[in-house]
Amino acid sequence: EGLIEFYDSFKDMFEFFCKNTTIHGTIRLVCSDSNRMKTAFWTLLLLASFGMLYWQFALMFSQYWAYPVVLTMSMHSEPKMFPAITICNLDPYRFELVSEHLVQLDRMAEESIAFLYGINTSASFFHTNERNIQIKDLSSTGNLSRSSFKLSQNFSLLRMPDHNNRSGKKHSSVGFRLCNATGGNCFYKTYSSGMDAILEWYRFHYMNIMSQLPVIINISDHEEQIEDMVYSCQYDGEPCRPSDYVHFHHPVFGSCYTFNSKGTDSFWTATKPGIPYGLSLILRAEQKDHIPLLSTVAGVKVMIHNHNQTPFLEHEGFDIRPGIATTIGIQQDEVNRLGGNYGKCTTNGADVNVKLLYNNSYTLQACLHSCFQHIMVQKCGCGYYYYPLPPGAEYCDYNKQPAWGHCFYQLYSRLRNHHLNCFEQCPKPCRESLYKVSAGTAKWPSVKSQDWVRQALRHQNGYNSTSNRKDIAKVTIFYQQLNYQSVNESPLLSENLLLSSMGSQWSLWFGSSVLSVVEMFELLIDTLVLSLLFCYQRFRAKKT
DSSP states (O other), X not given: OOSSOOOSSHHHHXXXXXXXXXXXXXXXXXXXXXXXXXXXXXXXXXXXXXXHHHHHHHHHHHHHHTOOEEEEEEEEEOOEEOOEEEEEOSOOOEEGGGHHHHHHHHHHHHHHHHHHHOOOOOGGGTSSSOOEEOOTTOHHHHHHHHHHOOOOSSOOOEEEEOTTOSXXXXXXXXXXXXXXXXXOSOEEEEESXXXXXXHHHHHHHHHHHHTTSOSSOOOXXXXXXXXGTEEEEEETTEEOOGGGEXXXXXXTTEEEEEESSSOXXXXXXXXXXXXXXXXXXXXXXXXXXXXXXXXXXXXXXXEEEOTTOOOOTTTSOEEEOTTEEEEXXXXXXXXXXXXXXXXXXXXXXXXXSSOOOSSSOOOHHHHHXXXXXXXXXXXXXXXXXXXXXXXXXXXXXXXXXXXXXXXXXXXXXXXXXXXXXXXXXXXXXXXXXXXXXXXXXXXXXXXXXXXXXXXXXXXXXXXXXXXXSOOEEEEEEEESOSEEEEEEEEESSXXXXXXXXXXXXXXXXXXXXXXXXXXXXXXXXXXXHXXXXXXXXXXXXXXX
């Protein structure tokens, strides 16, 4: 009893608390005890203050647990690495292994165009200047492929009337029929544009033909060198080196080269903005008509992207027109996302459930393509030709999987409508660099300068100076300024801000501090101890 002060009653304890606490207003409960009206008024006022305080606390915690973010924008100016640049000649090759099937497909396309539009185009229109690319040590595979694979006649192009037309005019759509493995659940893959239908129909057969090729193709010994596509290459006034680019072949966009793909060479450090300090290329934009119905565009495909990133040319990039000088100014933006409870993002893709099929760094497109390919192999039994294959899978071939087209187009429609869970499984990168571009064009070479320009280029790689075709293009890519904008996510309500806001509300309604909260806890503990003592005393009294 000498260490702990006991109260005689709960009233004594409450009076002591009200007279000595630092919480404002409580002393009025004791001082005005002779006036019951004032006591009731202050009691109600204190209870209302407590209610408002904890209502504000509930709003704060609900906002905190929603994990909102605020975007902060900042400008930085420093030398930085030039982005990776991928160029393609939009001229895919015919491989010797499947050349006979491609010729047959061209004839089928000729017959389909004649049937739909009455255009009698000779077969020589499709493969007059063809040059087949051979693959070494695959003669036995080639013989097997040629003897076993046959183009299917079950996917003919048809013209169908549009019954949903409200204008009253006669319109028709063009497409081809697809059915499942049992011949049921058929639908028509139709397009309002006959050109789009023919291109998609051609690409569908083309993928089946190209599935006969091996998964890994080494065509470096047979393909033209970069000098056959790039007449001149300069960066920051210095000529490009052979180590500055890597080569790959795209089945639709043809021969492609990526400059500064790794982003580790100090040669590509951008120290000054402006056209003279960028990448300047003179390109051959000639279309050799290897596969004209696969690539109907003449020019060069250009894509600006991050280092160690797979260029998805079918989704991004832009075309360079022949006979035109194009200047492209780029401006870099950097986005930093918080992730965790504040949003769904990934640092390097290691925590993503989808196994990437690309060897480069994580991107949203790479994850979506990998997710779709995994689902397609699972559902359709084979893989889509334009995406890499999982281990143990094979590309789709309607000689082996007759209904893969029906399965693919339905899955792809579900992906576009967000009915597959790929968008849920593939988060955005937590750190991402985006490039905004602005382009300007001018006729090049001019009428008065084209003669000497062609003569100067004639000595490079056998350029035909007598040709009247617009088969060259010039493109310059440069930083407009080295300032880049950084957009960062930060918590709208952090732990420190939450505690600060709670303290502000406590001071607003009671004018007290953290020590006042300790006094309230002390009052609760004293009440509990006094209750136990009274219970113990009653128990002993009854026992006695």
